[in-house]
Amino acid sequence: xxxxxxxxxxxxxxxxxxxxxxxxxxxxxxxxxxxxxxxxxxxxxxxxxxxxxxxxxxxxxxxxxxxxxxxxxxxxxxxxxxxxxxxxxxxxxxxxxxxxxx
Amino acid sequence: xxxxxxxxxxxxxxxxxxxxxxxxxxxxxxxxxxxxxxxxxxxxxxxxxxxxxxxxxxxxxxxxxxxxxxxxxxxxxxxxxxxxxxxxxxxxxxxxxxxxxxxxxxxxxxxxxxxxxxxxxxxxxxxxxxxxxxxxxxxxxxxxxxxxxxxxxxxxxxxxxxxxxxxxxxxxxxxxxxxxxxxxxxxxxxxxxxxxxxxxxxxxxxxxxxxxxxxxxxxxxxxxxxxxxxxxxxxxxxxxxxxxxxxxxxxxxxxxxxxxxxxxxxxxxxxxxxxxxxxxxxxxxxxxxxxxxxxxxxxxxxxxxxxxxxxxxxxxxxxxxxxxxxxxxxxxxxxxxxxxxxxxxxxxxxxxxxxxxxxxxxxxxxxxxxxxxxxxxxxxxxxxxxxxxxxxxxxxxxxxxxxxxxxxxxxxxxxxxxxxxxxxxxxxxxxxxxxxxxxxxxxxxxxxxxxxxxxxxxxxxxxxxxxxxxxxxxxxxxxxxxxxxxxxxxxxxxxxxxxxxxxxxxxxxxxxxxxxxxxxxxxxxxxxx
Numbered sequence: 277x278x279x280x281x282x283x284x285x286x287x288x289x290x291x292x293x294x295x296x297x298x299x300x301x302x303x304x305x306x307x308x309x310x311x312x313x314x315x316x317x318x319x320x321x322x323x324x325x326x327x328x329x330x331x332x333x334x335x336x337x338x339x340x341x342x343x344x345x346x347x348x349x350x351x352x353x354x355x356x357x358x359x360x361x362x363x364x365x366x367x368x369x370x371x372x373x374x375x376x377x378x
Numbered sequence: 379x380x381x382x383x384x385x386x387x388x389x390x391x392x393x394x395x396x397x398x399x400x401x402x403x404x405x406x407x408x409x410x411x412x413x414x415x416x417x418x419x420x421x422x423x424x425x426x427x428x429x430x431x432x433x434x435x436x437x438x439x440x441x442x443x444x445x446x447x448x449x450x451x452x453x454x455x456x457x458x459x460x461x462x463x464x465x466x467x468x469x470x471x472x473x474x475x476x477x478x479x480x481x482x483x484x485x486x487x488x489x490x491x492x493x494x495x496x497x498x499x500x501x502x503x504x505x506x507x508x509x510x511x512x513x514x515x516x517x518x519x520x521x522x523x524x525x526x527x528x529x530x531x532x533x534x535x536x537x538x539x540x541x542x543x544x545x546x547x548x549x550x551x552x553x554x555x556x557x558x559x560x561x562x563x564x565x566x567x568x569x570x571x572x573x574x575x576x577x578x579x580x581x582x583x584x585x586x587x588x589x590x591x592x593x594x595x596x597x598x599x600x601x602x603x604x605x606x607x608x609x610x611x612x613x614x615x616x617x618x619x620x621x622x623x624x625x626x627x628x629x630x631x632x633x634x635x636x637x638x639x640x641x642x643x644x645x646x647x648x649x650x651x652x653x654x655x656x657x658x659x660x661x662x663x664x665x666x667x668x669x670x671x672x673x674x675x676x677x678x679x680x681x682x683x684x685x686x687x688x689x690x691x692x693x694x695x696x697x698x699x700x701x702x703x704x705x706x707x708x709x710x711x712x713x714x715x716x717x718x719x720x721x722x723x724x725x726x727x728x729x730x731x732x733x734x735x736x737x738x739x740x741x742x743x744x745x746x747x748x749x750x751x752x753x754x755x756x757x758x759x760x761x762x763x764x765x766x767x768x769x770x771x772x773x774x775x776x777x778x779x780x781x782x783x784x785x786x787x788x789x790x791x792x793x794x795x796x797x798x799x800x801x802x803x804x805x806x807x808x809x810x811x812x813x814x815x816x817x818x819x820x821x822x823x824x825x826x827x828x829x830x831x832x833x834x835x836x837x838x839x840x841x842x843x844x845x846x847x848x849x850x851x852x853x854x855x856x857x858x859x860x861x862x863x864x865x866x867x868x869x870x871x872x873x874x875x876x877x878x879x880x881x882x883x884x885x886x887x888x889x890x891x892x893x894x895x896x897x898x899x900x901x902x903x904x905x906x907x
Contacts, residue, residue: 296661296685296686296689297689298654298655298657298658298661298689298693299654299689299692299693299696301653301654301657302650302651302653302654302655302693302696303650303654305649305650305653305654306646306647306649306650309646309649309650310646339692354692354696354699355696355699358647358696358699358700358703359699359703361643361646361647362640362643362644362647362700362703362704362706362707363703363707363710364636364639364640364643366643367643
């Protein structure tokens, strides 16, 4: 639990993924398109995989992965990310972390 | 010419046997006749035989019992040609018998499938009743996967049918309302209802995806034209925007900005999902290649396979969520009136009927248009009947018109169908000629009946053909009568008079045979002389 808190409160965009999950991959692609470099934690490489999953669910994610945290705060799973993005609120959220490349 | 006491009459078997047997009986005098290789002699003898039948007495029952099986021995001893004929006839008989058996089996099969169909329909009705009360809650586990048709999918298809009807009704209402005048509040209500209706569809799809995700992904419940634009089980959200935007004449700057942003973010989200989907497809393909999906023996891998299928379901849900959000945002950005017009435009885009009409109208030449209309008619008819029902009627009404146009479109090249040519010939004859023809045809029919009873070879299609010819001629005759003004009673009287007056005469086919016979005898007489 505290591990999750620690990891999520890192600066920038943090995504918890699983290597086998393709939705997580899709979310990563989306952020890459938005010129953000998210910090990706693959929880199935972590020994405490189950714990992290449970913690994420407890924190309020609809599905454990992908879980997106921006600036320490929970954004949510894919659904929430998409909704925010289409409504235009995602970009202002990640603006401080957008790189100024291309 | 025959007076032997051992004259043999097979019980009810007036056939080729009779003359052949009689050849054997009559001995050598006819052997030369046969050995001349005269295949027609058996046929000649039939008619005189039939006349003689009345004179024949069935004597010598021992011969009767010995009849058929020994027939073949006698033939072998007599000549080769009746042998061949008989073999041919026997084979024909066998073939006919076999085909009769096959037909019986086929009919039985049809009956059983019919019963099965009735049962299935009853079950569907029952499921539909449940569907009304339980909603989407039909559990696939309850009925299992023993049926070929997934019950969840069956329920979904039925619900989709209702959804489409409701959708059409709403669209019609919107259209009429927009043409007239309506205050904003009511319009807003209508638009919100329409939105909710779409969201309802997404909900239905998500529950169907749990039943059979491949079904939902492939969009099999949609018409073929809709499937063309398919993206993860439905329309592309970016396509949605593309369709909506041209329909709005005036957009404020804020609206324009919002729409641009929405477009961009929608495109990004769509791309992300597409790439994720590709990756999933690759992994799924690898799974299948490794034999993990569907193999009961690989127990540890089944979990990962199930995970992947669930991932697929979640993708479908995400795609629907994206569409949901796009619709929601558009509704937020636009005014109520613009949203209503947008909904109508969307319906136009997603209905295959519109696409079919657009395509058919855009083709210049009428000939190809006829073909295309027929093609679209077949496309809409083969695809799901739910959505294409309306246009089917329209297109099918157009198709026969087109066919008629195309058939009479070539007056320069007089290329009429066979039937039209025959009709023309019939119409060109006078009434007396028609009567003579009718008499002839009836004679030929009589000949056919004789052949049939003699178990000879005959073409069974000739019966129908000749009867119809007779009917055509009589129809033309009556047409002319009507034109003259003869009413029914008088016409019947004239008919009776005519029928009484006809003299039976041999029909052309018989005349031909007799001529041939005469020619043969003449030839033989010349030979022997």
